Amino acid sequence: MFYIFCPYCKEHREEEEFHARGQAHLMRPADPDNTTDEEWGDYLFFRNNPRGIHHEMWVHSVGCRKFFNITRNTVTYEILETYPMGEQPTITADIPSVRHEQGVQAADGGWQTVGARPESKALNEETSS
Amino acid sequence: MSNLSVSNVREFNTQPEGNPLVESPLAWSYRHHPAPRGNGQHAGVVLREKALLGHLVLRGGAIALDEAVRQTLGISLPSKPNALAFDDNGERSIQWISPDEWLVIVPGGEEFALESALRKALGDAHASIVNASGGQTVLTLSGDNAREVLMKSTSYDVHPSAFPVGKGVTTVFAKATVILRRPSETHWELVVRRSFADYCYRWLLDASAEYGIDTQ
Amino acid sequence: MQRYSGFGLVKHAFGHHENWERQWRNPVPKKRYDVIIVGGGGHGLATAYYLAKEFGVKNVAVVEKGWLGGGNTARNTTIVRSNYLWDEAGRLYNHSLDLWKGLSQDLNYNVMFSQRGVLNLGHTLQDMRDIQRRVHANRLNGIDSEVVTPQQIKEIEPALDISSRARYPIMGASWQKSAGVARHDAVAWGFARGADALGVDLLQNTEVTGFKIRDGKVLGVHTNRGDIEAHTVGCVAAGNSGVLANMAGIKLPLESHPLQALVSEPLKPILNTVTMSNHVHGYISQSDKGDLVIGAGIDGYLGYGQRGSYPTIEHTLQAIVEMFPMFSRVRMNRQWGGIVDTCPDACPILSKTAIKGLYFNCGWGTGGFKATPGSGHVFAASLAKGEMHPIAAPFSIDRFHTGALIDEHGAAGVAH
Numbered sequence: 011m012f013y014i015f016c017p018y019c020k021e022h023r024e025e026e027e028f029h030a031r032g033q034a035h036l037m038r039p040a041d042p043d044n045t046t047d048e049e050w051g052d053y054l055f056f057r058n059n060p061r062g063i064h065h066e067m068w069v070h071s072v073g074c075r076k077f078f079n080i081t082r083n084t085v086t087y088e089i090l091e092t093y094p095m096g097e098q099p100t101i102t103a104d105i106p107s108v109r110h111e112q113g114v115q116a117a118d119g120g121w122q123t124v125g126a127r128p129e130s131k132a133l134n135e136e137t138s139s
Numbered sequence: 140m141s142n143l144s145v146s147n148v149r150e151f152n153t154q155p156e157g158n159p160l161v162e163s164p165l166a167w168s169y170r171h172h173p174a175p176r177g178n179g180q181h182a183g184v185v186l187r188e189k190a191l192l193g194h195l196v197l198r199g200g201a202i203a204l205d206e207a208v209r210q211t212l213g214i215s216l217p218s219k220p221n222a223l224a225f226d227d228n229g230e231r232s233i234q235w236i237s238p239d240e241w242l243v244i245v246p247g248g249e250e251f252a253l254e255s256a257l258r259k260a261l262g263d264a265h266a267s268i269v270n271a272s273g274g275q276t277v278l279t280l281s282g283d284n285a286r287e288v289l290m291k292s293t294s295y296d297v298h299p300s301a302f303p304v305g306k307g308v309t310t311v312f313a314k315a316t317v318i319l320r321r322p323s324e325t326h327w328e329l330v331v332r333r334s335f336a337d338y339c340y341r342w343l344l345d346a347s348a349e350y351g352i353d354t355q
Numbered sequence: 356m357q358r359y360s361g362f363g364l365v366k367h368a369f370g371h372h373e374n375w376e377r378q379w380r381n382p383v384p385k386k387r388y389d390v391i392i393v394g395g396g397g398h399g400l401a402t403a404y405y406l407a408k409e410f411g412v413k414n415v416a417v418v419e420k421g422w423l424g425g426g427n428t429a430r431n432t433t434i435v436r437s438n439y440l441w442d443e444a445g446r447l448y449n450h451s452l453d454l455w456k457g458l459s460q461d462l463n464y465n466v467m468f469s470q471r472g473v474l475n476l477g478h479t480l481q482d483m484r485d486i487q488r489r490v491h492a493n494r495l496n497g498i499d500s501e502v503v504t505p506q507q508i509k510e511i512e513p514a515l516d517i518s519s520r521a522r523y524p525i526m527g528a529s530w531q532k533s534a535g536v537a538r539h540d541a542v543a544w545g546f547a548r549g550a551d552a553l554g555v556d557l558l559q560n561t562e563v564t565g566f567k568i569r570d571g572k573v574l575g576v577h578t579n580r581g582d583i584e585a586h587t588v589g590c591v592a593a594g595n596s597g598v599l600a601n602m603a604g605i606k607l608p609l610e611s612h613p614l615q616a617l618v619s620e621p622l623k624p625i626l627n628t629v630t631m632s633n634h635v636h637g638y639i640s641q642s643d644k645g646d647l648v649i650g651a652g653i654d655g656y657l658g659y660g661q662r663g664s665y666p667t668i669e670h671t672l673q674a675i676v677e678m679f680p681m682f683s684r685v686r687m688n689r690q691w692g693g694i695v696d697t698c699p700d701a702c703p704i705l706s707k708t709a710i711k712g713l714y715f716n717c718g719w720g721t722g723g724f725k726a727t728p729g730s731g732h733v734f735a736a737s738l739a740k741g742e743m744h745p746i747a748a749p750f751s752i753d754r755f756h757t758g759a760l761i762d763e764h765g766a767a768g769v770a771h
């Protein structure tokens with residue numbers, strides 16, 4: 011359950027009052043008539059889909075009805091910041107401390123979630139029968 | 140289109156001449172869903188409708204609107220989020236709805252004159268005024284158990300420490316959307332959309348039943 | 356491989372069931388394979404099975420970071436149907452349905468495929484027009500689909516509220532009689548056992564952490580158990596496909612969302628069929644154990660957490676009670692989530708990529724369980740031949756740049 015700070019209402023509100031609207035900071039190509047199919051398809055359909063830090067747009071639909079942005083971890087679901095439209099995030103995946111915390115994306119064989127561990131040790135035994 | 144400012148759009152008085160029958164959005168509900176008859180016991184919840192008030196939605200920049208509102212209504216525009224302000228006798232109110240939107244509620248019949256006055260005061264400012272009087276109605280809740288009824292109906296925190304007098308929010312109420320506000324220590328107000336009115340009213344009757352409810 | 360039979364069951368009873376063979380080996384990774392499948396869910400295992408069985412490619416590894424079938428394969432609500440709108444999708448799902456029919460025999464493993472039919476309810480005139488259109492399209496494609504009236508619906512599923520008092524009265528439905536449900540774990544295990552018997556190495560607890568790519572060609576994968584070489588790599592990783600694509604430096608038009616399901620306490624038999632409603636947005640069936648198996652829509656935000664949100668649970672149960680008021684007092688037992696790889700046109704991606712030898716089979720989103728055998732079969736054919744199978748070809752990633760989308764949002768309206 012999210013408890014989201016609306017940067018316009020200036021207080022935390024229940025998830026029920028909001029809707030997620032996908033990746034933030036998308037730019038419509040300035041000159042659609044002169045984009046390639048490649049560029050136009052990328053703009054329409056291709057999104058960042060990271061395990062970890064994600065900047066996304068939400069709308070406070072049952073509230074002030076304004077759109078705003080959230081920086082959120084898509085694995086822990088932790089909301090790291092919310093900020094109004096037109097502003098840039100202060101927390102990004104490039105910040106080293108964040109990258110460390112984000113371990114999940116690293117190539118360390120980490121598990122995807124709690125509870126995804128093998129049930130029996132037998133599975134871990136290596137046999138070459 | 141560029142010379143179309145808030146002061147020179149055509150105005151339309153939604154109150155017709157003469158005295159035609161007007162009904163609140165709850166008229167149907169009153170006919171079909173009478174309140175549960177009190178068995179003489181003390182009613183923990185008192186539910187009333189403030190029917191047929193004048194509702195104006197103002198949108199625009201806070202500075203221009205503040206000036207216009209002070210001139211015409213004598214109230215200053217609440218600039219803080221979720222704030223609600225009243226005039227001296229508590230009959231006229233302005234509520235912050237979003238960073239560029241306020242809801243004005245005045246006694247029924249005043250809204251058209253107020254709209255004209257506001258337009259005049261706003262001059263060429265970039266703003267809009269919409270008369271939403273027919274689209275919503277106001278319910279008031281009071282009584283010892285009013286807050287319990289709200290706690291069953293909305294996830295918004297209605298504890299006095301989180302919801303002092305003079306606060307108002309748009310929030311989820313029994314899955315519908317309402318504006319919930321606290322004009323005084325004893326009373327809560329719900330601004331309900333016409334299409335949700337019957338549903339919210341019946342929800343309130345049901346949710347209040349266990350405490351005893353007085354509707355008139 | 357030990358074959359299963361009624362006789363074998365009796366025989367093992369005398370040994371107190373202590374002498375059953377392991378269903379599959381737990382091998383050490385070899386240095387090299389002809390084909391590596393990344394992801395040991397139903398689709399990955401089916402791909403490996405058909406590669407070995409039908410296309411003679413037996414030097415195959417399935418690399419799975421957790422345990423076999425522990426992803427969406429073990430988390431879905433097991434609806435199997437093929438009544439999709441467009442020709443391309445109809446062919447794909449119908450190919451799968453055909454394979455479902457003989458699957459238990461083929462695998463010598465009871466996948467409990469039960470053709471109890473699927474109702475897709477309509478609650479508005481527009482719903483009914485869409486249903487008519489889809490049913491006509493289905494029939495032209497040889498899919499057994501029909502439009503049924505509320506009275507017929509009541510005969511099929513008496514527990515449904517078809518009264519006009521309902522908030523969203525039922526006006527009709529599409530009915531696919533050959534559709535149904537299957538046991539999801541058994542599907543993964545059946546394919547795993549079959550693949551293993553044909554020589555496929557099933558490598559559990561082995562996570563792919565990167566790809567070895569040179570001169571635009573894939574040469575193998577890096578894993579937490581060392582590097583493994585192969586010149587053909589098929590990624591079948593559902594919600595984690597985007598993460599894998601990232602490692603290979605390519606982009607997929609996918610978003611990974613949480614999708615949840617829940618089951619009730621077991622009840623006496625009450626539901627005959629699978630009932631789904633796009634409009635009130637929920638679906639339900641009853642498992643052979645008696646639990647009501649319930650699902651609905653995805654959470655609106657990206658999520659790799661394998662858990663869903665409370666508002667979605669509440670919404671789901673409202674939808675169920677709207678259709679079946681009598682279930683309002685049923686207690687729910689368990690709730691869980693999967694990571695579904697949603698695609699902009701609600702159709703999967705079965706495709707080559709810009710990297711030679713690297714293939715993706717993903718984007719099944721909320722509805723790929725039904726396609727498990729068909730997807731595995733056509734993907735295996737594609738990997739074996741180096742050319743996409745004709746049924747798979749329309750599902751190329753290219754469609755998001757050419758515009759040749761296959762829009763199945765209507766047929767896939769509720770997550771399933």
Ligand SMILES: Cc1cc2nc3c(=O)[nH]c(=O)nc-3n(C[C@H](O)[C@H](O)[C@H](O)COP(=O)(O)OP(=O)(O)OC[C@H]3O[C@@H](n4cnc5c(N)ncnc54)[C@H](O)[C@@H]3O)c2cc1C
Nearest residue numbers: 394396397398420426427428431432434563693723724725
């Ligand atoms: C709640 C829910 C209900 C559903 N209901 C239905 C339904 O009723 N009908 C229907 O048709 N479909 C349904 N689906 C969808 C269906 O479950 C999936 O489309 C299908 O199971 C996908 O199978 P898969 O084998 O591709 O993926 P999965 O079973 O998810 O397998 C992918 C595997 O890849 C592994 N993996 C990921 N990354 C790596 C890595 N880096 N290295 C190694 N391995 C990796 C994962 O551990 C996982 O085991 C539902 C899904 C959910 C979540």
Ligand SMILES: [Zn+2]
Nearest residue numbers: 016019070074
């Ligand atoms: Zn807000």
